[in-house]
Amino acid sequence: MEPSDLISSIRTELGAVLSDGALVTDPDVVGSHSRDQALWCPDDGALALVRARTIEDVQETMRFATRHRVPVVPQGARTGLSGGANAVPGCLLLSLERMTRVLGIDAGERTVTVEPGIINQDLKDALVEHGLSYPPDPGSVAISSIGGNVATNAGGLCCVKYGVTRDYVRQLRVVLADGTLTTIGTTTAKGVAGLDLRGLFVGSEGTLGVVVEVTLRLVPTLPQPLTAVATFADLRHAAAAVADLMTSGAQPSLLESMDGTTLRMINAYRDMGLDDEAGAMLLMQSDGSGDPQTARVEVEAFAAFAEANEAIDVVFSEDPADSAALVAARRLAQTAYEHHAQSHGGGQLLDDVCLPRHRLPEFYDRLDEIAAETGLTLAVVAHAGDGNTHPSIFFDASDPQDVARADAAFDRIMEVGLELGGTITGEHGVGYLKRSWLARELDEGSRQVHRAVKAALDPLGILNPGKMFADL
Amino acid sequence: MEPSDLISSIRTELGAVLSDGALVTDPDVVGSHSRDQALWCPDDGALALVRARTIEDVQETMRFATRHRVPVVPQGARTGLSGGANAVPGCLLLSLERMTRVLGIDAGERTVTVEPGIINQDLKDALVEHGLSYPPDPGSVAISSIGGNVATNAGGLCCVKYGVTRDYVRQLRVVLADGTLTTIGTTTAKGVAGLDLRGLFVGSEGTLGVVVEVTLRLVPTLPQPLTAVATFADLRHAAAAVADLMTSGAQPSLLESMDGTTLRMINAYRDMGLDDEAGAMLLMQSDGSGDPQTARVEVEAFAAFAEANEAIDVVFSEDPADSAALVAARRLAQTAYEHHAQSHGGGQLLDDVCLPRHRLPEFYDRLDEIAAETGLTLAVVAHAGDGNTHPSIFFDASDPQDVARADAAFDRIMEVGLELGGTITGEHGVGYLKRSWLARELDEGSRQVHRAVKAALDPLGILNPGKMFADL
Numbered sequence: 019m020e021p022s023d024l025i026s027s028i029r030t031e032l033g034a035v036l037s038d039g040a041l042v043t044d045p046d047v048v049g050s051h052s053r054d055q056a057l058w059c060p061d062d063g064a065l066a067l068v069r070a071r072t073i074e075d076v077q078e079t080m081r082f083a084t085r086h087r088v089p090v091v092p093q094g095a096r097t098g099l100s101g102g103a104n105a106v107p108g109c110l111l112l113s114l115e116r117m118t119r120v121l122g123i124d125a126g127e128r129t130v131t132v133e134p135g136i137i138n139q140d141l142k143d144a145l146v147e148h149g150l151s152y153p154p155d156p157g158s159v160a161i162s163s164i165g166g167n168v169a170t171n172a173g174g175l176c177c178v179k180y181g182v183t184r185d186y187v188r189q190l191r192v193v194l195a196d197g198t199l200t201t202i203g204t205t206t207a208k209g210v211a212g213l214d215l216r217g218l219f220v221g222s223e224g225t226l227g228v229v230v231e232v233t234l235r236l237v238p239t240l241p242q243p244l245t246a247v248a249t250f251a252d253l254r255h256a257a258a259a260v261a262d263l264m265t266s267g268a269q270p271s272l273l274e275s276m277d278g279t280t281l282r283m284i285n286a287y288r289d290m291g292l293d294d295e296a297g298a299m300l301l302m303q304s305d306g307s308g309d310p311q312t313a314r315v316e317v318e319a320f321a322a323f324a325e326a327n328e329a330i331d332v333v334f335s336e337d338p339a340d341s342a343a344l345v346a347a348r349r350l351a352q353t354a355y356e357h358h359a360q361s362h363g364g365g366q367l368l369d370d371v372c373l374p375r376h377r378l379p380e381f382y383d384r385l386d387e388i389a390a391e392t393g394l395t396l397a398v399v400a401h402a403g404d405g406n407t408h409p410s411i412f413f414d415a416s417d418p419q420d421v422a423r424a425d426a427a428f429d430r431i432m433e434v435g436l437e438l439g440g441t442i443t444g445e446h447g448v449g450y451l452k453r454s455w456l457a458r459e460l461d462e463g464s465r466q467v468h469r470a471v472k473a474a475l476d477p478l479g480i481l482n483p484g485k486m487f488a489d490l
Numbered sequence: 491m492e493p494s495d496l497i498s499s500i501r502t503e504l505g506a507v508l509s510d511g512a513l514v515t516d517p518d519v520v521g522s523h524s525r526d527q528a529l530w531c532p533d534d535g536a537l538a539l540v541r542a543r544t545i546e547d548v549q550e551t552m553r554f555a556t557r558h559r560v561p562v563v564p565q566g567a568r569t570g571l572s573g574g575a576n577a578v579p580g581c582l583l584l585s586l587e588r589m590t591r592v593l594g595i596d597a598g599e600r601t602v603t604v605e606p607g608i609i610n611q612d613l614k615d616a617l618v619e620h621g622l623s624y625p626p627d628p629g630s631v632a633i634s635s636i637g638g639n640v641a642t643n644a645g646g647l648c649c650v651k652y653g654v655t656r657d658y659v660r661q662l663r664v665v666l667a668d669g670t671l672t673t674i675g676t677t678t679a680k681g682v683a684g685l686d687l688r689g690l691f692v693g694s695e696g697t698l699g700v701v702v703e704v705t706l707r708l709v710p711t712l713p714q715p716l717t718a719v720a721t722f723a724d725l726r727h728a729a730a731a732v733a734d735l736m737t738s739g740a741q742p743s744l745l746e747s748m749d750g751t752t753l754r755m756i757n758a759y760r761d762m763g764l765d766d767e768a769g770a771m772l773l774m775q776s777d778g779s780g781d782p783q784t785a786r787v788e789v790e791a792f793a794a795f796a797e798a799n800e801a802i803d804v805v806f807s808e809d810p811a812d813s814a815a816l817v818a819a820r821r822l823a824q825t826a827y828e829h830h831a832q833s834h835g836g837g838q839l840l841d842d843v844c845l846p847r848h849r850l851p852e853f854y855d856r857l858d859e860i861a862a863e864t865g866l867t868l869a870v871v872a873h874a875g876d877g878n879t880h881p882s883i884f885f886d887a888s889d890p891q892d893v894a895r896a897d898a899a900f901d902r903i904m905e906v907g908l909e910l911g912g913t914i915t916g917e918h919g920v921g922y923l924k925r926s927w928l929a930r931e932l933d934e935g936s937r938q939v940h941r942a943v944k945a946a947l948d949p950l951g952i953l954n955p956g957k958m959f960a961d962l
Contacts, residue, residue, distance in 0.1 A: 124846075127848070128736070170682060177679070194938070199935060200936045200938070201935075202936055204844070205911065206878075206916070207650070207916075208873075210917055211924075211931045215940075215943075217656070218686065221682050221686045222685055222686075267622075267710035306779075308779070309778065312781045372681055439678075445682055461672055463670040464672045464674055466672075467666070467672065468684055470946035471690075471947075474943055475939060475943075486684065486685075
């Protein structure tokens with residue numbers, strides 16, 4: 019079918035069966051929905067946007083796509099960092115962002131059922147009055163949707179103690195490539211009837227089906243943590259303190275690191291009073307699983323390990339406002355990076371490599387080498403307790419040579435990550451950005467299983483093509 | 491190929507490439523390895539037994555099986571309760587029970603890598619000196635293997651706080667149907683590179699591949715719990731107390747129930763001093779996540795909810811020996827059931843239905859109806875905090891009518907489970923026993939995905955046929 023005929027079919031055939039207003043063909047609106055927050059990923063060629071209001075809208079879209087073999091790109095809040103939600107040529111964008119309802123909270127079973135478009139923080143807010151929490155807290159917590167979190171198996175700061183999205187998914191309703199609606203998993207605490215397809219769909223980045231409803235396990239309201247901050251001359255000493263703390267059996271509820279470059283960029287953006295003469299800072303919290311005394315013991319253990327690893331300074335905070343300000347400063351890092359980039363050529367590329375914790379010092383050495391070799395500024399924050407690092411590369415986006423250097427540095431970081439026993443992505447996902455690297459991380463058997471599963475569930479290859487599976 | 495030719499090929503072709511002594515064709519040994527602990531599941535027709543010593547043994551077995559299209563039944567310790575490890579006609583039994591090594595403990599990363607044949611309790615014991623724990627503790631903890639636990643996504647008593655096997659699997663090495671060895675997942679704390687195939691293989695009951703190595707996440711040594719016991723006139727009141735406690739936000743580390751019939755059978759087997767005039771007992775523990783004060787608060791909350799639900803008696807125990815004896819009494823239930831059955835016609839059929847906690851009182855009413863209708867004795871223990879019930883049906887195995895009644899009761903229990911929003915299996919798995927029920931629990935879309943995934947990974951249908959996928 020010619021593109022113009024296809025657009026005509028979209029308007030008449032698909033438009034006729036969708037909810038009022040769900041189909042958008044205005045090129046400006048389609049264009050503005052054609053990308054997530056990743057750099058360097060193509061985003062051209064979307065034919066139309068479906069803003070699903072109902073599960074039926076999603077089913078009709080997939081039925082249409084199957085009939086006409088049209089690629090479909092499922093989208094949440096488009097806050098992803100790997101291009102997973104970007105348009106591909108000739109595609110339908112299928113946005114779930116208007117499906118934002120909380121469908122039910124079961125306080126006895128400690129579950130909540132939501133539509134996928136609900137923003138993570140909005141869900142957290144809705145749970146407060148029930149005395150329940152949904153822990154996963156990606157950096158994008160205020161702007162990313164639960165459906166997107168499920169699609170990427172999102173992590174966050176709490177993971178070191180509370181795990182990632184997959185640890186909370188009880189049941190999913192999924193629309194398959196042919197439009198079939200199915201329920202996978204159980205709402206009960208346990209269940210082993212058949213294959214655990216939850217694990218397969220969580221993190222599948224819209225390549226196997228479209229998640230239209232999510233039942234999440236919840237936990238009682240997370241306790242107030244105690245907070246400690248330690249500064250070091252460099253990241254290696256900070257990383258050694260992290261390794262010591264984690265080896266000791268402590269269970270921090272947050273354990274983040276920032277290098278000196280990050281500290282200075284944050285203070286330059288907004289004076290958060292961080293000690294930006296330090297080479298590195300660790301931010302640690304313990305909630306003691308509700309017991310202040312346990313929290314105190316763990317925070318003191320952290321201080322001892324920090325001091326044993328030549329910390330410059332260690333301070334505690336028992337004031338919740340103070341603690342919140344420190345976490346807020348950490349959460350400002352990405353904004354501060356963008357602010358810095360604006361006045362330094364515009365380019366910032368954020369990576370996401372997760373390593374065994376004891377390899378972190380070596381990893382940081384290698385980052386220094388990459389910075390020296392390329393002459394580029396690198397800054398790095400990390401969910402240090404999980405070994406999940408986020409190096410950022412700054413470059414002049416108007417200088418093709420600088421762009422090439424940044425691109426090479428980005429690749430080098432993943433290469434080093436693999437070399438040190440890590441993975442190319444701890445939480446951002448593969449998307450378009452890392453599709454070629456996925457093929458390098460997975461062995462041939464795993465690639466074979468990936469291809470087989472993809473062909474089995476999406477035989478026409480219409481679900482988010484050109485991304486995770488492009489190079490497998 | 492004629493069976494006799496095939497046996498000859500097994501001896502010459504397969505025997506030549508396996509480790510010395512790995513191939514067993516002695517009919518007595520093969521026969522003794524042809525079943526797990528399930529009732530009523532066929533187990534005839536195995537051609538030979540491979541006792542793999544190495545990953546290569548497993549690969550060679552699968553290569554041979556692929557070449558000759560021979561069914562393979564992977565086996566761990568054969569302690570399963572659903573017939574998943576039973577022979578099928580013309581199969582090779584592929585036992586992993588001789589691969590029992592701990593390959594490495596990484597205290598910093600809090601992981602352990604093991605061969606699949608290691609017994610769960612042996613692993614627990616090996617971790618003690620490292621200050622680490624592997625929580626999952628199925629009833630079979632002393633006799634079941636980690637590989638079998640992975641194959642069935644085993645649960646246990648600790649799940650109410652510490653989750654199930656899948657929550658601890660970081661990385662698997664798997665031999666695929668064609669003999670390809672692949673590594674799936676990462677050893678790092680986080681990782682989202684590609685599909686999460688771990689979730690797919692955990693609980694797949696040997697139908698998608700053979701797990702030959704397992705890297706598990708560990709936690710610091712679990713704290714000593716406080717224990718409380720409450721007795722009630724009946725299970726409904728006990729279940730209401732459970733629902734109240736869990737709704738309150740408490741986090742018990744163990745919350746088990748036993749009905750009066752179970753209490754009497756345990757005392758009849760060995761005098762554990764249980765109050766067997768009660769209609770029901772709850773056994774509750776809290777470890778307070780390491781804080782005795784938190785544990786005390788939770789145990790007191792339990793007592794208050796028990797009393798509010800008309801408990802006959804509530805007692806605490808701070809003595810670890812006393813607590814251990816109470817848990818040991820609970821763990822004796824299955825042995826006591828078998829003891830009772832021996833003098834009452836020999837038949838005992840154990841079911842495994844998981845329900846939303848608030849449906850438990852209704853479920854128990856329905857069990858009473860089933861007992862009354864069939865005239866059979868029913869007893870029930872439950873991982874009550876998870877809503878995971880284990881009703882047992884006692885019958886005269888020599889009386890065909892009694893057997894038929896027991897069979898009908900077993901089915902009725904699953905039917906009621908589904909009707910009340912539960913699942914046909916919380917932790918025992920599908921195997922042969924529940925294959926037809928799996929088709930009733932899953933919707934058509936989910937059955938379609940199951941079939942597609944199975945065909946994709948095992949196109950010749952040689953991996954554990956006639957079990958989980960038989961009726962999908």
